[in-house]
Amino acid sequence: MKHDTVLITGASSGLGRSLALTLARPGRMLHLGGRNETRLLETARACISRGAGVRIRLCDVTDQSGMEEWIQTLGPLDLVLACAGITGGTRKPTKPDSAPYEPDEQIRRFFATNLDGVLNTVLPALNVMQHQPRGADGMRGRICAISSVAGLVSYPGTPSYGAAKAAVDRFMVATGGNMRQAGILLSSVVCGFLNTPMTARNRFPMPGLTDVENASRRILRGLRRNERRIVFPLWLAAGSRFMDLLPIRLAEAYYIRQPTGSAGSMPEPDLS
Numbered sequence: 001m002k003h004d005t006v007l008i009t010g011a012s013s014g015l016g017r018s019l020a021l022t023l024a025r026p027g028r029m030l031h032l033g034g035r036n037e038t039r040l041l042e043t044a045r046a047c048i049s050r051g052a053g054v055r056i057r058l059c060d061v062t063d064q065s066g067m068e069e070w071i072q073t074l075g076p077l078d079l080v081l082a083c084a085g086i087t088g089g090t091r092k093p094t095k096p097d098s099a100p101y102e103p104d105e106q107i108r109r110f111f112a113t114n115l116d117g118v119l120n121t122v123l124p125a126l127n128v129m130q131h132q133p134r135g136a137d138g139m140r141g142r143i144c145a146i147s148s149v150a151g152l153v154s155y156p157g158t159p160s161y162g163a164a165k166a167a168v169d170r171f172m173v174a175t176g177g178n179m180r181q182a183g184i185l186l187s188s189v190v191c192g193f194l195n196t197p198m199t200a201r202n203r204f205p206m207p208g209l210t211d212v213e214n215a216s217r218r219i220l221r222g223l224r225r226n227e228r229r230i231v232f233p234l235w236l237a238a239g240s241r242f243m244d245l246l247p248i249r250l251a252e253a254y255y256i257r258q259p260t261g262s263a264g265s266m267p268e269p270d271l272s
């Protein structure tokens with residue numbers, strides 16, 4: 001797989017940072033995006049110390065024109081990894097007769113970051129890659145977005161997170177079927193819990209929790225093999241697919257008993 005020039009969003013933390021470090025080596029140029037300058041610079045320094053060339057970009061993935069301006073002015077791109085994302089769940093009812101809820105601001109932010117933010121990364125990258133020559137393996141480039149096992153189920157604890165991740169997965173896999181002809185791989189990562197800062201505040205058991213470095217290696221192996229959907233742990237994804245086939249009331253009766261199924265169990269996201 002040719003990946004001399006790589007662009008990563010969400011490179012200041014967690015999976016994006018781990019992918020950047022795993023890829024960092026002499027002869028490779030990494031374009032790293034994130035909002036937090038201090039943490040992004042930390043990733044950049046660690047990648048440079050491994051011999052990679054690095055350019056950082058302070059950017060918010062919800063800024064469509066800013067993302068286009070960044071991605072479309074870099075020249076050829078071999079690999080783009082859309083990792084930026086945020087999570088959170090439903091809150092407890094505020095009055096005795098009301099229901100668990102997600103604040104409107106949270107719902108809109110999750111869709112803006114986890115869905116529009118992915119499109120703001122993937123669409124300009126597709127524009128760039130369609131105009132670059134094919135490599136020795138017949139590929140023009142590879143684009144990968146991080147979805148989630150949460151996107152496989154209608155989980156009452158994380159409705160808007162799951163919905164945005166489901167949309168990302170469907171878009172990447174379905175559009176990828178068309179883009180194959182153009183020599184561009186579109187890939188979706190359907191993963192379970194990873195041990196990153198995103199989950200560090202969780203105070204509940206996380207079945208199948210995967211070490212982020214193992215996750216990075218699994219993702220890169222899948223991309224080398226041109227996998228359009230990279231899934232791990234398989235048992236968790238298979239169980240989730242099965243649950244989604246059940247009548248919703250039956251599935252909900254199970255979900256609601258899970259640690260993350262009830263309102264107020266997920267840490268509140270930083271929406272500042």
Ligand SMILES: NC(=O)c1ccc[n+]([C@@H]2O[C@H](COP(=O)([O-])OP(=O)(O)OC[C@H]3O[C@@H](n4cnc5c(N)ncnc54)[C@H](OP(=O)(O)O)[C@@H]3O)[C@@H](O)[C@H]2O)c1
Nearest residue numbers: 010012013014015034035036060061084085193194196198
């Ligand atoms: N951790 C898990 O268990 C898990 C499971 C399944 C899927 N995922 C997905 O994997 C991806 C990476 O998550 P993670 O676990 O690595 O989380 P993380 O450690 O919290 O990192 C999230 C990254 O996203 C960036 N980000 C968030 N909002 C952004 C915005 N508006 N513009 C630009 N960058 C933004 C953050 O950068 P700044 O702070 O610099 O803005 C940070 O680098 C996410 O898409 C997440 O949904 C995670």
